[in-house]
Amino acid sequence: MSQTRNLAGGKLALVTGGSRGIGAAIAARLASDGCDIWLNYRRRKDCAEAVADKIRAMGRACRLLEFDVANAEQVAGVLGPLLAEHAPDILVNNAGLSRDTIFGLMSDQDWGEVIDTSLRGFFNVTRPVVQTMIHRRRGRIVTISSTSGLSGVPGQVNYAAAKAGLIGATKALALEVARRHVLVNAVAPGFIETDMVGHLPMDLILPRIPLGRLGRPEEVAALVSFLCSDEAEYITGQVFSINGGIYT
Ligand code: NDP
Numbered sequence: 001m002s003q004t005r006n007l008a009g010g011k012l013a014l015v016t017g018g019s020r021g022i023g024a025a026i027a028a029r030l031a032s033d034g035c036d037i038w039l040n041y042r043r044r045k046d047c048a049e050a051v052a053d054k055i056r057a058m059g060r061a062c063r064l065l066e067f068d069v070a071n072a073e074q075v076a077g078v079l080g081p082l083l084a085e086h087a088p089d090i091l092v093n094n095a096g097l098s099r100d101t102i103f104g105l106m107s108d109q110d111w112g113e114v115i116d117t118s119l120r121g122f123f124n125v126t127r128p129v130v131q132t133m134i135h136r137r138r139g140r141i142v143t144i145s146s147t148s149g150l151s152g153v154p155g156q157v158n159y160a161a162a163k164a165g166l167i168g169a170t171k172a173l174a175l176e177v178a179r180r181h182v183l184v185n186a187v188a189p190g191f192i193e194t195d196m197v198g199h200l201p202m203d204l205i206l207p208r209i210p211l212g213r214l215g216r217p218e219e220v221a222a223l224v225s226f227l228c229s230d231e232a233e234y235i236t237g238q239v240f241s242i243n244g245g246i247y248t
Helices: 021-032 045-057 072-085 108-136 147-151 157-180 202-208 217-227
Strands: 012-015 036-041 062-066 090-093 139-144 182-189 239-242
Touching: 012 021, 021 036, 021 045, 021 090, 021 217, 036 045, 045 062, 062 072, 072 108, 090 108, 108 139, 108 157, 108 182, 139 157, 139 217, 147 157, 147 182, 147 239, 157 182, 182 217, 217 239
Parallel strands: 012 036, 012 090, 036 062, 090 139, 139 182, 182 239
Antiparallel strands: none
16 A cells, blocks of 8 residues: 555544554554654553654654543543543554454453453543544544454453454444544454464464465554545445455
């Protein structure tokens, strides 16, 4: 996808979990498309600052927002005052984590942390932001789901449930807000080269991927960029896989 095809220039984008991996790549890509960025992170301020420096070097503004998306009070405390003054044109719900283990051994914490980060995180952040979008009658919301939410993956009952839930939420919200020109889509990546997959056995995984390699965060970012561009005006309520062919 060429840069010239993206028409997001002059807009404001909020990216959750933007300090590392896919979120960092999405934030940098939207900045190169011309967006100013609100970059959320939870713990890794050092990484978030490095991403912000890169964005500012592109000539775009970047504001760091520290909150745990699963914590309603933290989200409201940071986003509330900002949303009273500004309205993002784009929201990318990217923050997520995995706590893989077989279901019989899964702890309450493993279940709760994964579900809360994805689903409460979606609720806590999207609800106040979509209100500003509805009011302005424009906006784009892209939520990062996963192949796991489509196919199910053993050892990921918590993660698959969370990511499938995000797909349902995406489809329902898209129907609610289409008439207000707010477009809501999901992206479902397969195995992407980030910290999240660092512990996985690549000798077992790579042979299962038809394209024979992991995806790059920048490749996911290019798809998100397209969904946020003016060229994607007729796309809402959809789920886009980007997975090297591992699940069709
Ligand atoms: P990483 O572990 O590399 O990065 C996760 C990011 O999310 C970090 O910026 C982290 O912040 C942030 N984060 C985690 N929990 C929270 C929270 N509660 N509140 C705010 N921020 C949080 O993950 P990836 O880049 O690989 O994953 C990004 C998204 O893509 C996730 O939703 C993941 O489920 C999804 N995905 C990833 C795939 C992959 O193969 N990598 C495949 C399919 C989907 P901090 O740095 O402060 O800890």
